[in-house]
Amino acid sequence: MLAIDFEFDVVRRFLFDDVIIEGAWLTLQIAVLAQVLGVALGVLFALMRISRNPAARAASGFYVWFFRGTPALLQLFILYFGVPQLFDNHTVTTELSAFRAAIIAFGVNEGAYMSEIVRAGILSVEGGQMDAAKSLGMTHMQAMRRIILPQAMRVVVPPTGNEFIAMLKNSSLAAAIGVTELLGASRLIYSVNFKIMELLVVAAIWYLAFTTVFSILQAELERALAIGERDRPQTLFSRAMTAMGGGPRI
Amino acid sequence: MTGEPMVRVIEAHKRFGRVEVLRGVTLEVGRGEVVVLLGPSGSGKTTLLRGINHLEPLDAGRIYVDGELVGYREKDGRLVEDREAEIARKRAAIGMVFQRFNLFPHLSALGNVIEAPLRVKKLPRRQAEDMGRALLEQVGLSHKIDAYPSQLSGGQQQRVAIARALAMNPKLMLFDEPTSALDPELVGEVLDAMKVLAQEGMTMIVVTHEIGFAREVAHRALFMAEGVIVEEGPPRELFASPQQARTKAFLGRIL
Numbered sequence: 001m002l003a004i005d006f007e008f009d010v011v012r013r014f015l016f017d018d019v020i021i022e023g024a025w026l027t028l029q030i031a032v033l034a035q036v037l038g039v040a041l042g043v044l045f046a047l048m049r050i051s052r053n054p055a056a057r058a059a060s061g062f063y064v065w066f067f068r069g070t071p072a073l074l075q076l077f078i079l080y081f082g083v084p085q086l087f088d089n090h091t092v093t094t095e096l097s098a099f100r101a102a103i104i105a106f107g108v109n110e111g112a113y114m115s116e117i118v119r120a121g122i123l124s125v126e127g128g129q130m131d132a133a134k135s136l137g138m139t140h141m142q143a144m145r146r147i148i149l150p151q152a153m154r155v156v157v158p159p160t161g162n163e164f165i166a167m168l169k170n171s172s173l174a175a176a177i178g179v180t181e182l183l184g185a186s187r188l189i190y191s192v193n194f195k196i197m198e199l200l201v202v203a204a205i206w207y208l209a210f211t212t213v214f215s216i217l218q219a220e221l222e223r224a225l226a227i228g229e230r231d232r233p234q235t236l237f238s239r240a241m242t243a244m245g246g247g248p249r250i
Numbered sequence: 251m252t253g254e255p256m257v258r259v260i261e262a263h264k265r266f267g268r269v270e271v272l273r274g275v276t277l278e279v280g281r282g283e284v285v286v287l288l289g290p291s292g293s294g295k296t297t298l299l300r301g302i303n304h305l306e307p308l309d310a311g312r313i314y315v316d317g318e319l320v321g322y323r324e325k326d327g328r329l330v331e332d333r334e335a336e337i338a339r340k341r342a343a344i345g346m347v348f349q350r351f352n353l354f355p356h357l358s359a360l361g362n363v364i365e366a367p368l369r370v371k372k373l374p375r376r377q378a379e380d381m382g383r384a385l386l387e388q389v390g391l392s393h394k395i396d397a398y399p400s401q402l403s404g405g406q407q408q409r410v411a412i413a414r415a416l417a418m419n420p421k422l423m424l425f426d427e428p429t430s431a432l433d434p435e436l437v438g439e440v441l442d443a444m445k446v447l448a449q450e451g452m453t454m455i456v457v458t459h460e461i462g463f464a465r466e467v468a469h470r471a472l473f474m475a476e477g478v479i480v481e482e483g484p485p486r487e488l489f490a491s492p493q494q495a496r497t498k499a500f501l502g503r504i505l
Contacts, residue, residue: 126352128348128350128352129352129354131305131346131348131352132346132348132352132353132354132411133354133366134305134338134341135303135305135341135344135345135346135415136341136342136365136366136370136414136415136418137338137339137341137342137343137366137370137418138338138366138369138370139334139335139338140334142369142370146365146369147354147365150356151354151355151356227356227398228355228356228357228358228398228399228400228401229355229398229400230400230401
């Protein structure tokens with residue numbers, strides 16, 4: 001006789017458990033802050049990669065080569081365990097600094113991927129746009145900021161959404177340096193009560209909730225960026241607005 | 251008014267790889283003069299135009315606009331490329347209209363016109379918008395102020411592009427085949443906007459194959475082939491009795 005040992009009741013009880021909520025909140029913070037850092041670094045290194053300065057190009061190439069070429073977990077260990085050794089400082093092991101180390105390590109790692117995504121976005125903008133901007137007296141940086149990057153964003157956002165969803169999930173690597181983010185929190189609980197499957201399901205539900213909400217936000221962002229386009233995508237929100245007879249139709 | 255011409259091109263040379271696109275072009279354009287530039291594709295017309303606002307740096311030669319060397323400064327008798335801000339400052343006084351319009355697709359018609367006045371000239375938004383509306387009205391588009399480029403016809407887009415260039419209050423306008431990407435029925439509205447500009451005394455260099463426009467509006471027509479100016483003269487004379495064989499052959503094909 002096959003007996004399935006799974007208690008839905010345990011899932012329901014732990015879904016909003018304080019430790020789990022705290023873990024989910026840490027996951028969200030790490031993912032969002034690391035992604036913001038990654039995007040900022042991505043734009044910076046993409047601009048360096050396409051600049052006329054050979055030193056900037058080389059630095060950007062090295063950055064992408066190193067941070068794409070080694071595992072994120074290795075980079076996290078280097079930052080959290082390796083660097084303190086270099087500076088003969090073994091006291092950097094508090095929860096707060098592990099949290100910060102995770103954000104920095106994941107953000108810098110993400111920047112390497114983002115720089116390639118941003119570079120592709122910039123290259124997707126027609127060359128005539130830079131000509132037009134320059135003919136009006138804009139400098140290269142002004143043209144980049146006001147004309148090229150806003151258009152590149154349309155190409156950059158969809159893969160960035162992918163990156164962010166990957167970031168939400170990969171932030172669980174932070175458990176390896178003792179951050180009790182979502183997965184770490186559920187492991188902490190099942191190591192005591194042995195309801196392994198139930199707590200893994202709890203964690204899965206939270207990850208799915210996050211990725212679902214962000215997918216919806218991404219669709220809205222894509223619609224907002226498609227301003228001026230003939231075939232602007234419809235979204236949940238824009239359809240609802242239309243159904244209610246309101247909202248601008250551009 | 252000084253006797254200095256608006257544009258002076260001296261022995262301009264430019265090479266792309268193994269192809270020498272400009273092989274020593276010398277040219278003067280007076281203040282208020284409208285010059286059309288004709289010639290087969292690959293003759294160097296567009297490169298010459300892009301050299302005048304330094305979108306295409308020259309390999310040799312000099313270009314002066316309003317008495318100022320474009321893209322370079324002289325240092326101990328040698329030419330040194332200007333700093334970027336200086337190049338941008340000189341470009342801001344030279345308007346350019348492109349074959350493919352090159353409007354900014356993420357900005358409305360008004361947004362396209364006021365972008366450079368806001369960011370480059372740092373005009374207050376109110377003032378820039380008032381000027382932008384007046385310019386769009388001048389090119390007959392006061393009803394399309396909030397439209398995006400994708401919502402405009404080719405002719406309307408090109409008129410927005412003209413208004414956008416005029417918003418920087420240029421002393422010289424360069425037109426690079428402004429009507430050759432347009433459907434035939436839309437050519438007239440763009441040429442009309444350019445005529446008005448010519449009548450107002452704007453100095454213009456126009457690369458075009460619109461012979462009618464050249465006859466009616468231009469003071470002088472230049473024929474280019476293989477990187478040099480082959481022949482020039484008042485448009486009617488040049489078209490009626492070209493002297494050079496290459497000019498005759500070219501005009502025979504397009505007239």
